Amino acid sequence: MKPTSTRFLPVADAALDSAQLQRALTTATGRFTAGRLAAGAELANWQSLRNQGRAIREEAIHRLDELLLLLEQNVRAQGGEVFWARDGVEACTYITDLAHRRGVTLAVKSKSMTTEEIALNDALDRAGVTPIETDLGEYILQLAGDTPSHFLAPAVHWNRDQVAQLFVDKLGIPWTQDVGTLTRAARAALRRRFLEAGMGITGANFGVAETGTIVVVENEGNVRLTTSAPAIHVAVMGLEKVIPRFEDLEVLLTLLPRSATGQRMSSYVSLLNGRRRPGEPDGPTEFHLVLLDNGRSRILADPEGRESLYCIRCAACLAVCPVYRRVGGHAYGWVYQGPIGAVLTPQYLGPEAGAPLPFASSLCGACRDACPVKIDLPRLLLHQRERVVEDVVKRHSGFGALGARIAGWFLQTPARFAFAGALVRTFLHLTGTGRWLRNVPGPLRGWIASRDLPKPPARPLRDLVGK
């Protein structure tokens, strides 16, 4: 996916102007949050599960090299191949080479943000392998040439009329607003593809080091078919998704569905230990696990940013974020949206490409309270803001940093502070009579567009009572 994060503001403005998108976002995020709260409240031990979940993810990340080696050993022991990819190019090349060697021209895919991250579909297309997205939302987006705007509901920005028209154009079905009919049309079109495809590509929610089990969570059944019908299964896993023990799934598979969709359990959880065994009637004859770094070891090297690798991609932070709820996913301009996206994107793409994202937050902290593994997202956002200031502002314009230094100078002593206050007071009182301002030039333009500004009192508190 080509990043467009620097265009946050114009995309956000367009989202705010779209009544349809505002309705869709309000409904979707409201429902996700209500579901999560109900599913959590049902469990008396929800808070201690969150602590456990965090401890598991923390342990996994701090034993990453050791656990990845164990995972590799256990996958290989059961006949699977393991490929370590430093970046997207290596991962894509491995998969397209494999497709060529096996004569594969059609690949079915289940929803995977990791494969979006490395633009695998483009690579497959270029290599003459047709990728077919099989998650209904992803299928809609692929037919339309659009990109996902939410982790779980990638086509949340589409309404049924748009889907209907798309299916009339692309699938040749008669126009209908009936969601069941539209869904069955997609099912029929995709069913053939599962049976024809030579390769099935999935992501991975967890990789259990101790047993070599790849865990994939879904609701539609497309992962089940992707990993059952084609002769080759390729799982692309961000290397942070490893977990130490099989038993850890008890905690993580309780936290993930409840935090994501409010379900007690997702409709399908596949626990996969590689290729089919002798005697088994179906399933892939080859299993390949692609362990993707693509910047993860760099994130790991930053002790302040490392915590973002604990994420289990439940999207709870998107649903509670008052900014995401109004601007939608596309404003974030890349694969990961919402607060976690605002933290991950500048880490993956660099502070410059992700610059606006960490600032697109009021730091209200709703995300931290919602996170099932208790990631301190506001702290991570602040850390990314510091990186942007260091790496971008100082290097390219110096203006923002200069402003901060000037502000710091004025704030450093009471005399300077009082002087600055007097300047502002004088300036604002020059603008006219009355207690409220409606027109202020300069940096407060953004404020005054929608808000009046009260004038400060004629005499500051320090003059009245200061000691």
Place this chain on the structure above:
Amino acid sequence: MGLAVLRVLERAGHPAEFPAGQTCCGQPLFNTGHRAVAVSLARRTIQVLQPYDAVIVPSGSCTAMIRAHYASLFDPADPARQEADALAAKTFEFSEFLVKKLGLSSVAASCPGKVTYHEGCHLARELGIRAEPRALLRQVHGAELVEMDGVDQCCGFGGSFSVKYDRVSTAMGNSKIESIKATGAPTVVSCDPSCLLHLGGLLRRQGVAVTTRHLAEILAAENKP
């Protein structure tokens, strides 16, 4: 608002000083990624507030800056780290101080009619102060506290966010205003002046007849029977 804080404390038998040496806790700079400047302001604030037994802050987010973030500005080996911890331990948000430290069980204030309370995010989420301001409001003579829908939702201020991302900030504020209007209260009370600045500006621009008040201003209003 500052005078109101001093008046309430004095009436509660706990007069306070306004240290003229103070400037800014550094939160606006800390929150915009200017850590170095924030560190120097924190050092200064720690020094200015060092002589006092307790520090009362009439702003949830400034309180949170001192209590939840100051320590993170200093290396564990830096002596300022311990001073930051010491300051955090004696710093209280205004309503918290009145309820938890002074055990205030009655207030000599009057505000007839409905009021609704806006919960600042840092106050509620970072400091867990939710009950104290409400307890005080319930003691105000004649005041009827009406909770708004979505009281835990951010009003959209967010410091520089309100200027840089002004349309998103305004959209968030507008949702809050709808919730405020739905309570029918003519007054919205908060412990965060910055939220009130934002909400007040929106309310006034839109001609909504709701006034914004800091909790201290409500508590400072004399109860004239």
Place this chain on the structure above:
Amino acid sequence: MTDSRTAILADIAAALRRPSPHHHQAPAPPPGPGVPIDWSDPVGVFEKRFTEVGGHWHHPPTRALVLDAVLTIVRQHDARAVLVAEDRPGLLDSLRLAESLRQQGVQVARRLDDRNRADDFEVMITGVDAALAETGTLAFMISPGQGRLATIVCPVHVVLLERARVVRGLGEFLTLAKPLLASGEVSGSFLVTGPSRTGDIELTLTVGVHGPGTIHVVLVD
């Protein structure tokens, strides 16, 4: 390939030499009890949770009536052809399910020999390895008789559940499944909770996307 592996492992090792101040290290205490559930009747708990996720529950009073119950379901879905998997415990065989259905004029296949003809079968009938009461979940181990497709490919799934297979929840299931997966004896396991579902169009819940839209459990005493 070896180069990338070595490079990544070296990068990770170097990164981890920098300690994080936000690493809590202290092991979290084990979670306390979850849902307050009356465990005197685990099957009843399963029934409740399974029907809450949209499953259809059948409890024939005697073992002899199980066949009738299955036949009724098959007729209800107008199924002319059904897939009766060869389940590992042999429950379906012990009930002589395939033969009985054939006698009733239903076309029965025991394996999906030609997967291109998968759509010919309206109903798949299988056993189940475990039923997780807490979440209303059915757990299937892949086995030589009952592979991967036989629990996903048809629009209707009928599951014959023996009472003894009901466990409390995920924890107990993981204990059962671990040795089978860790040893490599089977190639995987599936947890199924209700029908296949999506909300991808306007969050409108729609069942039967890629997997079965209807799922029945017949309890076998």
